[in-house]
Every structure is written in C-alpha cells, then in structure tokens.
Amino acid sequence: MKGTHHPTGRRRSGLGRLLGLLLALVTAIGLTGTTAFAVPSHKDPSAATKNIELSPMSAVAAMQPSWNLGNTLDAIPDETSWGNPPATKALFDTIKSQGFRSVRIPVTWSGHQSSTAPYAIDATWMSRVKQVVDWALSDGLYVVINVHHDSWQWIADMPTNHDNVLARFKATWTQIAAEFKDSPKSLLFESNNEPQFNNTTDAQGIQYNDELNTAFHTVVRQSGGNNATRLLVLPSLHTNSGQVFLDALVSEMKSLNDPNLVATVHYYSWYPFSVNIAGGTQFDATAQKDMTDNFARIRDTLVSKGIPVYMGEYGLLKYPDYLQPAPRVERGEALKYFEMFGYEARISGVTTALWDAYNFLNRSTLQWREPELIDQIKSSWTTRSGTASSDRVFLAKSSAITARTLTLNPNGTNFEGVWQGSTKLVRDRDYTVSGNQLTLTATALTRLAGDRAYGINATIEARFSRGLPWKIFVTTYDRPVLSNAxxxxxxxxxxxxxxxxxxxxxxxxxxxxxNAGPVNWTPYQEFNASFSPDYPNNGLLLTSDFLNALRDDTQATLVFHFWSGATVTYRVTKNGGSVTGTVA
Structure with missing residues (x-):
C-alpha cells in the first residue's frame, strides 16, 4: 500500500478520510511492510511539536527529512576545532525553515570525560550538549544524539581491553540517560556511531557490537523517566547495509523484544564514484545498482518486517568540499545521485539524514553553499526530476559545429521541451527528439555558442512535467595544453x-x-588526493602523496582524461627528491 500526502486545508471525501484512517491503523500496528511515506506539510506542526504519541514506524517517518550537525559537537577536542562556529538557536531555526523535520547531533565525549573509572563527563560539556539539544527540540524538531567518534578513539579497543571499554561505555550512557531522561520522546538515543573494533573479523565485530547495543539498551531502559519507552537507535557493525550485517542486527533486535527500537545504517554510494577513483567519474549503471541493491536489502530485511530505519548519514564521501580547489565529482553526476537517492529512500520508507560537516550549509552565514544542489535534494523528498546523460555539450573551437545528442532520463516524468531562460526553443528547428535521444541542431548550437569564447557560452534547460529542469551548459573548448615542469x-x-x-x-x-602512484589496485588515481586541477591559476598539481609513491628513476606515464573526451599524455620521473615532468 502506498501512502498519500494531503496538504493542509485540502478537504478529502468521506471515503478518502476512511482510507486515511485505515492506513494510519495499519501503519500503527506495523503491517505496512514497504509503505512509502510523504514529507509532512510544512504548514503542519510536527508530531514532536504536538506531542502526539506515534508508533515507532510512524514517528521515524515523521522525522523525514533529517540533517546532521556534523563536525561540531563531535569535533575533537572542542566544538570549533574542525572549522565550524558554535551551534546557535538560529541554526536550528534555519534548518526547520528549510523543511527538515529532524536533526542528528553527533557528540564525541572522550575529550570531556575521564578515561578511568568512574568515567565522569565534564558538567560544562554535558550542559552545552543539553543546551544545543534543547534549542533543536524547541523548534519542534526530532533530535538524535549519540556516542560518535568515541567509536574509534577508545571503543575500538574492546577486543584487547574488553572490561574497561564496556564499563566506560555503560558509564557514558548512564550519565547521558540521566541528563535527558525527562526530555520529550522526540529525542532519540543512538548507541554508537559506525561501530568498529580493531583487528577483528566481521563475525567477531558483530558480537562486540551486539554486546554494546545490548548494554546500551539495558542502561537506558533502567534509567527511568521517558527513557523507559524512548526510541533507541541501534547500528549494524560499521553501520554497513551488507546482508550479513543487517541479518545480525535483526537477530539482535528480536532478542531484545522491545517495540521501540530503530535500525540505523549509513550510505555514501559506490566507493569509486563517491571519491572519484578507479575511473568512477560518473553515476553510471554500476553506481546506480549499488544504490538500488542497498535500498532493496533495507526494504526486504528491515522495513518489510516492521522495523523502522533511520539512515543516520548519507551523501558522497568527498563532495561537495569547498576547501578543495576543484570538486571531485562533476556537478551533473552529483545531481543525478541525489535525485535518485531521494526517490529510492521514499519508495523504501527510509528516513534519511544528510551528512553536513560544513559543505552544504555555511554555518556563519546560514546560507547554502550550492543552492542548486540543495534544491535537487529538497525536490527529491517529494517527486522525481528528469536528467540527462550529461549537463555539458562540448564544442571544439577548432572544428565546425555539428549537432550533439544527449540521452534523456525522464525518471517517470514527461519531457516538455528545451528553454533558454524564458524563451522556448523550437522543436525540429533547434532540437529533435527520438525516443529518449535529444539532439541539439548545429543551427541552434551555433547561435548558442555566440563568439565561441572558451568556457560556458550559454545555459539551456530540458524541462519535464515534474521536478526540476535539467541544465545543459553549452561549452566551447579546445584540447588542453600541458607544459614541461x-x-x-x-x-x-x-x-x-x-x-x-x-x-x-x-x-x-x-x-x-x-600501476603508478599510492593506489596500486587501479591505474586511475584519486582526484584531489594524487592530482588536482587549479583552474584559476592555470595549473595542474601532482601531490606529494602521488610523487613520493613513485619508483625512483622510473618514468611513469600519465594520461589525463577531460570531460570533453580529450586526453593528454604526460611523463613524470622522480630522482631522489627532484621531479621532472615532460609532455609526451
């Protein structure tokens, strides 16, 4: 059964109201299986604000969409150590106004806690965490807090320091639970972020993770107040959504026999695409299958069994990153990823929390760094958008302009035409459509290219019946020229x-x-790790990591691949501490 959202103020027929009541009843008793949920109307107060008691599945659905206050209270050693300003009430006001229904507030406790018994947490730090949580709750947001980078700082030592780690973990949650036991039930506790254990097999790691999750559950449930029935979020090992990890998590949740449990996993896409390595430059069929397989496992293993799923982090591992000179992932490919991700989450009934370390929202100005990217993410919460095989049409300045073809991906929408600003291009004169093949004519491209200066000459849009238009940048180029260095x-x-x-x-x-370079399992090295373009200064940097990994006195051949399809071959030789680069 598929859920339907009715905006505030829109009347429904008697039959519609009856169907809505039946759907709510089925959801409440956990029989909906893979029912998808819609984002609540932005005009409606959330259940958190209304203090409505919801079933666990309905409560987690009401948390969609979610956002992470990353690199803040989880930063080491202090809140501002990783470049963000202190969190403010205005920050949560902004998040709420932007349509988010919940926030995850990662917290690292280790730098503010004694490392020996009784493992006391500094009162000032606990008070600061409480202040930030209360700001978010006061905005009517659901809130998730956790034990975050402690996972690798000291919890990972559990195999060799079992008793002390377990004691400290219990003491940590005993103190957190006591501080927040009277907080509203719109506050959720998450056991441990990305559980990991040093020098263990997956089977061993699953056992340690189960032990910690069980200890967490026992401590919180025995702490009184609202903690007796508060929603508790349990991670799989590494928060990995592989089948073996999901099966283990389901088994443990069954053993705890507690209806108020939530499963959590993370998703950062197919690794080569997420960081641009091993030729993973595009959100291609392999990357798409990785996503669809991931959500299929979550649906079949968790959601279909009535287990609510809160995907506590999602995104791309290295995009966006404004601290780097150039983006690792091409803009259009990233948009396609986020567009499809939102759809897969919706049809799977999974609540998703965008990981934002600083790269999406500028915490100083409270403005989005890339408005078009966040617009695509927001659009994906409720509908699909059409895309195309590329957002660029490259025209070589050294050649005559000819027609160019892109493949449209309607994603269930209908293609409606091509526009330049408010002007609609003329079908059969400016472009033709055959099936999903959109061909821009030489006549139209000649007009759009104008004086054919290098770079973007014009921006046009393919528009569809729903969602956002797909921007296409008409770009003039010639084969790049590299010099000796x-x-x-x-x-x-x-x-x-x-x-x-x-x-x-x-x-x-x-x-x-x-293969040459620090990555030996593929010839395609990692973008911004081994090499990085510097467009404003007409440079291309080979990093120290790449150069130091080269063999001495052995020439390496580099092939640079460009988005136009052009390639340039270059030779590099390292001799001791000196490096020579020559054009092939």
Whole structure:
C-alpha cells in the first residue's frame, strides 16, 4: 500500500478520510511492510511539536527529512576545532525553515570525560550538549544524539581491553540517560556511531557490537523517566547495509523484544564514484545498482518486517568540499545521485539524514553553499526530476559545429521541451527528439555558442512535467595544453591551459604496465588526493602523496582524461627528491 500526502486545508471525501484512517491503523500496528511515506506539510506542526504519541514506524517517518550537525559537537577536542562556529538557536531555526523535520547531533565525549573509572563527563560539556539539544527540540524538531567518534578513539579497543571499554561505555550512557531522561520522546538515543573494533573479523565485530547495543539498551531502559519507552537507535557493525550485517542486527533486535527500537545504517554510494577513483567519474549503471541493491536489502530485511530505519548519514564521501580547489565529482553526476537517492529512500520508507560537516550549509552565514544542489535534494523528498546523460555539450573551437545528442532520463516524468531562460526553443528547428535521444541542431548550437569564447557560452534547460529542469551548459573548448615542469616531491605544478575544458581523472602506469602512484589496485588515481586541477591559476598539481609513491628513476606515464573526451599524455620521473615532468 502506498501512502498519500494531503496538504493542509485540502478537504478529502468521506471515503478518502476512511482510507486515511485505515492506513494510519495499519501503519500503527506495523503491517505496512514497504509503505512509502510523504514529507509532512510544512504548514503542519510536527508530531514532536504536538506531542502526539506515534508508533515507532510512524514517528521515524515523521522525522523525514533529517540533517546532521556534523563536525561540531563531535569535533575533537572542542566544538570549533574542525572549522565550524558554535551551534546557535538560529541554526536550528534555519534548518526547520528549510523543511527538515529532524536533526542528528553527533557528540564525541572522550575529550570531556575521564578515561578511568568512574568515567565522569565534564558538567560544562554535558550542559552545552543539553543546551544545543534543547534549542533543536524547541523548534519542534526530532533530535538524535549519540556516542560518535568515541567509536574509534577508545571503543575500538574492546577486543584487547574488553572490561574497561564496556564499563566506560555503560558509564557514558548512564550519565547521558540521566541528563535527558525527562526530555520529550522526540529525542532519540543512538548507541554508537559506525561501530568498529580493531583487528577483528566481521563475525567477531558483530558480537562486540551486539554486546554494546545490548548494554546500551539495558542502561537506558533502567534509567527511568521517558527513557523507559524512548526510541533507541541501534547500528549494524560499521553501520554497513551488507546482508550479513543487517541479518545480525535483526537477530539482535528480536532478542531484545522491545517495540521501540530503530535500525540505523549509513550510505555514501559506490566507493569509486563517491571519491572519484578507479575511473568512477560518473553515476553510471554500476553506481546506480549499488544504490538500488542497498535500498532493496533495507526494504526486504528491515522495513518489510516492521522495523523502522533511520539512515543516520548519507551523501558522497568527498563532495561537495569547498576547501578543495576543484570538486571531485562533476556537478551533473552529483545531481543525478541525489535525485535518485531521494526517490529510492521514499519508495523504501527510509528516513534519511544528510551528512553536513560544513559543505552544504555555511554555518556563519546560514546560507547554502550550492543552492542548486540543495534544491535537487529538497525536490527529491517529494517527486522525481528528469536528467540527462550529461549537463555539458562540448564544442571544439577548432572544428565546425555539428549537432550533439544527449540521452534523456525522464525518471517517470514527461519531457516538455528545451528553454533558454524564458524563451522556448523550437522543436525540429533547434532540437529533435527520438525516443529518449535529444539532439541539439548545429543551427541552434551555433547561435548558442555566440563568439565561441572558451568556457560556458550559454545555459539551456530540458524541462519535464515534474521536478526540476535539467541544465545543459553549452561549452566551447579546445584540447588542453600541458607544459614541461620541474620541481620536487613536495608537489609538482604543471602549467596547463585548460581552454574551456575540465579534468575528469588521471591514470598512471609504468612502462611494464603496472600501476603508478599510492593506489596500486587501479591505474586511475584519486582526484584531489594524487592530482588536482587549479583552474584559476592555470595549473595542474601532482601531490606529494602521488610523487613520493613513485619508483625512483622510473618514468611513469600519465594520461589525463577531460570531460570533453580529450586526453593528454604526460611523463613524470622522480630522482631522489627532484621531479621532472615532460609532455609526451
């Protein structure tokens, strides 16, 4: 059965009201299986504000969408150590106004806690955590707090320091539970972030994770107040959604025999795409299958059994990152990822929390760093958007302009045409459509390219019956030109004329065919880790990590791949601390 959202003020027929009541009843008794949920109307107070008692499944559904206050209370050693300003009430006002229904507030306790018995948490730190949590609760947001980077700081030592780690873990949650026992039930506790244990097999790690989750459950339930029935969030090992980890989590939740439990996992996409390594430059069929398989496992293993799922973190591991000179993931490919992610979460009935360390919301200005990206994320909460095989049409300045074809991905919508601003392009003159093939004519592209200056000459939009339009950047380029360079292993900057193009990836090999660089399992090195474009300064940096991993006195051949399809071959030789680069 598929849930239907009715905006505030819209009347429903008697039959509609009856169906709505039946759906609510079925949801409350946990029989909905894979029922999808819609985002509550922004005009409606949340259940958290109304203090309405909901079933666990309904409460977690009411938390969608969610947002992470990352790199703040979880920063080491202090709140501002990782570059964010202190959290404020205005921050949560902004998050609420932007349509989010819940926030996850990661907390690292270790720097504010005695490492020996009785493992006392500093009162000032506890008070600060309480203040931040209360600000979010006062906005009517659901809130999740946890034990965060402690997972790798000291909890990971459990295999060799079992009794002390277990005692400290229990003491930590005893103090947290006591502080928040009278907080409203819209506050959730999460056992442990990304559980991990040093030098263990998965089977051993699952046992340690089960032991900690059980200890967490016992401590909180015995602490009184609202903690007796508060929703408790239990992670799988590593918060991994692989089948073996989900099965183990289901088994443990059954053994606890508690209806007020929530499962949590994280998702950061297929790794090569998430960080741009091993040629994973596109959100292609492999990356898409990784996503659909992930949600299928969650639906089949958890949601279909009536277990609510809170995906406590999602995103891409290295995108966006405004601290880097260039984005690792191409803009259009990232938009396609977030568009599809929102859809898969909706049809799976999974509440999702965007991981935001600083890269989405500027905490100083309270403005989104990339408004179009957040618009795509927001749109995905309620509908699908059409996309295309690329958001770029590259026209070589050195060649005559010819027609260019893109493949449309309607995603269940209907294609409605192409616009430039408020002007609709003329079908059969400016473009043609055959099936899902959109062809821009040479005549239209000649007009759009104008004086053919390098870079973006014009922006057009493919529009669909629902969702956001798909922007297409008509771009003039010529094959990039690299020059010889000398330097040392601290980093080599190659003078580069990009001429309107953009770098996609770099492969590196020795003459014997083996891979060159710090990543030895693929020739395609990691973007911004081994190499990084510097477009404003006409440079291309080979990093110290890459150069120091090269063999001495052995030439490495680099092939730079650009988004236009152009490639440029370059040779690099390291001799001791010096490095020489030459054009092939």
């Amino acid at each position: 000398t330097g040392d292993t601290s980093g080599l900057t190659i003078p580069t004329q990009y001429r309107g193009d953009q770098l996609a990836t770099m492969e590196a090999r020795y003459a014997d065919g083996s």
